Amino acid sequence: MWNFPFNFSFNKDTEDFCKRNALLTLSVIAVLTGCTLGFMLRGTQLSTQAKIYFSFPGELLMRMLKMLILPLITSSLMSGLSSMESKACCRMGVLTVTYYLWTTFIAVVVGIVLVVIIKPGVGTDMESNRLGGGPVMTSADALLDLIRNMVPSNLIEATFQQYKTDLIPILKVPTKTIQPNFVYIVPDESDPKGRTVYLELTPAPEVLYKTSPGSSQQMNVLGIVIFSATMGLLLGRMGERGAPLVNVCQCINECVMKIINAAVWYFPFGIIFLVAGKILDMQDPSTLGKKLGWYGITVLAGLFVHGLILLPLFYFLLTKKNPFTYIRGLLQAMVIALATSSSSATLPITMKCLLENCHVDRQIARFVLPVGATINMDGTALYEAVAAIFIAQVNDYELDFGQLVTISITATAASIGAAGIPQAGLVTMVIVLTSVGLPADDITLIVAIDWILDRFRTMINVLGDALAAGIIAHLCRKDFPLSGSGKAMGDSAGERHAHTVYYNICQV
Numbered sequence: 001m002w003n004f005p006f007n008f009s010f011n012k013d014t015e016d017f018c019k020r021n022a023l024l025t026l027s028v029i030a031v032l033t034g035c036t037l038g039f040m041l042r043g044t045q046l047s048t049q050a051k052i053y054f055s056f057p058g059e060l061l062m063r064m065l066k067m068l069i070l071p072l073i074t075s076s077l078m079s080g081l082s083s084m085e086s087k088a089c090c091r092m093g094v095l096t097v098t099y100y101l102w103t104t105f106i107a108v109v110v111g112i113v114l115v116v117i118i119k120p121g122v123g124t125d126m127e128s129n130r131l132g133g134g135p136v137m138t139s140a141d142a143l144l145d146l147i148r149n150m151v152p153s154n155l156i157e158a159t160f161q162q163y164k165t166d167l168i169p170i171l172k173v174p175t176k177t178i179q180p181n182f183v184y185i186v187p188d189e190s191d192p193k194g195r196t197v198y199l200e201l202t203p204a205p206e207v208l209y210k211t212s213p214g215s216s217q218q219m220n221v222l223g224i225v226i227f228s229a230t231m232g233l234l235l236g237r238m239g240e241r242g243a244p245l246v247n248v249c250q251c252i253n254e255c256v257m258k259i260i261n262a263a264v265w266y267f268p269f270g271i272i273f274l275v276a277g278k279i280l281d282m283q284d285p286s287t288l289g290k291k292l293g294w295y296g297i298t299v300l301a302g303l304f305v306h307g308l309i310l311l312p313l314f315y316f317l318l319t320k321k322n323p324f325t326y327i328r329g330l331l332q333a334m335v336i337a338l339a340t341s342s343s344s345a346t347l348p349i350t351m352k353c354l355l356e357n358c359h360v361d362r363q364i365a366r367f368v369l370p371v372g373a374t375i376n377m378d379g380t381a382l383y384e385a386v387a388a389i390f391i392a393q394v395n396d397y398e399l400d401f402g403q404l405v406t407i408s409i410t411a412t413a414a415s416i417g418a419a420g421i422p423q424a425g426l427v428t429m430v431i432v433l434t435s436v437g438l439p440a441d442d443i444t445l446i447v448a449i450d451w452i453l454d455r456f457r458t459m460i461n462v463l464g465d466a467l468a469a470g471i472i473a474h475l476c477r478k479d480f481p482l483s484g485s486g487k488a489m490g491d492s493a494g495e496r497h498a499h500t501v502y503y504n505i506c507q508v
Contacts, residue, residue: 013185026268027335034272034339037280046280048331055277061270063335064263065345068256069219070159074228075253080366081232088479089233089367095475096368104415106310107460108408111302111382112389116404118311120294123390134257141165141211142414142431145185147410152223159219166214172206201438221344225374229367254259257355267349272456283448292449295390302382307460315467319474323467329357330466339461341455347373354469364473372465379464381415381458388432391442404409404437410435463507502507 001214048052145165152158232249235242312323335352340346340355351369354360386406399407414431429443 009350023264023268024332024335027271027332027339030268030271031275031335031339034275035279037272038276038282041280042275043214050499051277051280054280055273057270057272058274058277061267061274062340062342062345063454064266064270065340065342065348066219066350068260068263069221069344070224071252072256072351073221073224075256076351076366077225077228077370078232078235079246079249079253080244080363081229082235082249083238084363085479086233089236091479092364092367092472092476093314096468096472097375099471100372100464102377103311103314103464103468104376104381106376107302107407108385108411109381110306110310111299111385111411112404112408114302114305115298115386115393118294119376119393120297120298121390127499146222146416149220149222150226152220155223155227156213157220158223158227161215161217162220162223164216166212167209168212170210171210172208185450195347199282210506219344221374225370228370253488255353256348260352264349264352267336271336274339278451282451292446295386295446296449296453298390299383299386300384300456303379303456303460306378306382309463311460311467315462315471319472320472321470326358326467326470328462329353332357333462333466337453337458341458343373343377343458343461343465346458350462350466354466358466358470360469360473365469366477368469368472369465373461374414374466375378376468377415377461377466378462381411382460383453383457384411384414384429384432387429387443387446388436388438391433391438391445392436394445395438395442397438399436406435408433422488 022294041054084092145163148163152163177270229369236244298489312327315323315326316323330350330353333346333353336349337343337346347369350373351365354369355362385407389404410432416428433439433443
């Protein structure tokens, strides 16, 4: 009789724990199951078509997540910024961008220090399939492309592609030489002395590359973020005239969150096949371990130091709160980031975790997360710095202090322009390599292991975005008074901000 209340309470606590962490537990089990299934099927020698069929549920998961990116970003930024005061919005924007740039630069410094200390490329015998001297985009072209994508010429086009400078080869054929290069005496029956033959050799044509406007089949998230933020700010200043569109954006945002809540239960099933399909495509792990083992350890060590030591330390110093209690509410988003390797695709889940588990103000989460998923790439910046110095060590190329500074600045700038998609860091890696005169085709040295490291650096990117939201929410708490539930005052169904009037769209 005395044990009954204790057992009842224990069972109830266990049931509540299972309900709260069921999705996280299923996601972790799905990742482990996918790894086990992938390694078990590696020996079956599945055909390429069979691998495509096997990975289909995982492909469906990625498509589902990418489908929600556009409506979530546009509705979040427009509805979030429209209800802010201009001073509060300006202060939050400056703090957010400053914090992102600062943490990205620190991540690069951490990577440089570790790779210089560990020296993973010294004495490494690499066999690379070099691509040959191809066109290499300059840092200036990459920077101009970044600025062009900030202001898309066609907003509809920006939803499925972005601007990219193409390099078109032009052959410059030299004129024939006037003087013969070689003279040969060929025997001739009619002439006993032989016949004279002149052989002219023209040099190989010179290949020049001309820049031309082009496009890349990736969503221009940066342009959409800037347009949506501008629209949100102007809608807020329009007052009553902009209220109908704000109401539409809030309805879209709420509907997207409901779709996420429904679709989130498919994730564990899709993760199994997403992870297993990648493992089936992986090269021989033992060969990769021999060639790139120390390189992988260096990158993972840098991500560990930055993600689990420095970022939580910044959170603690700025908020005076326990960072690991906050991070515990983000585990679901980090597992999805590990499985999908895309910070943009993980954005809907990160938003859900911040609002429901971490109780971050809705307005702040709507602004900080989309901006972070676009410009805050701590893990990518660290990885690019480590990879560039690793390639220099493999080629016995000594880097002086000035070149290390160049790498740190270039890696910080290149990571801002990196797309939040799988293995986007390989594209911007060329910019970092060419900035210090390293061969761009040596990027093939690290391609084999990149897909594994890409997952871990995406986790750090997502963690950095979420911690930034918590820090900005604390620093701007006076601008956004909170209720007990963690939502902004007036954000509930019955309360609205006093300076904005909402209309029934059907009546308007």
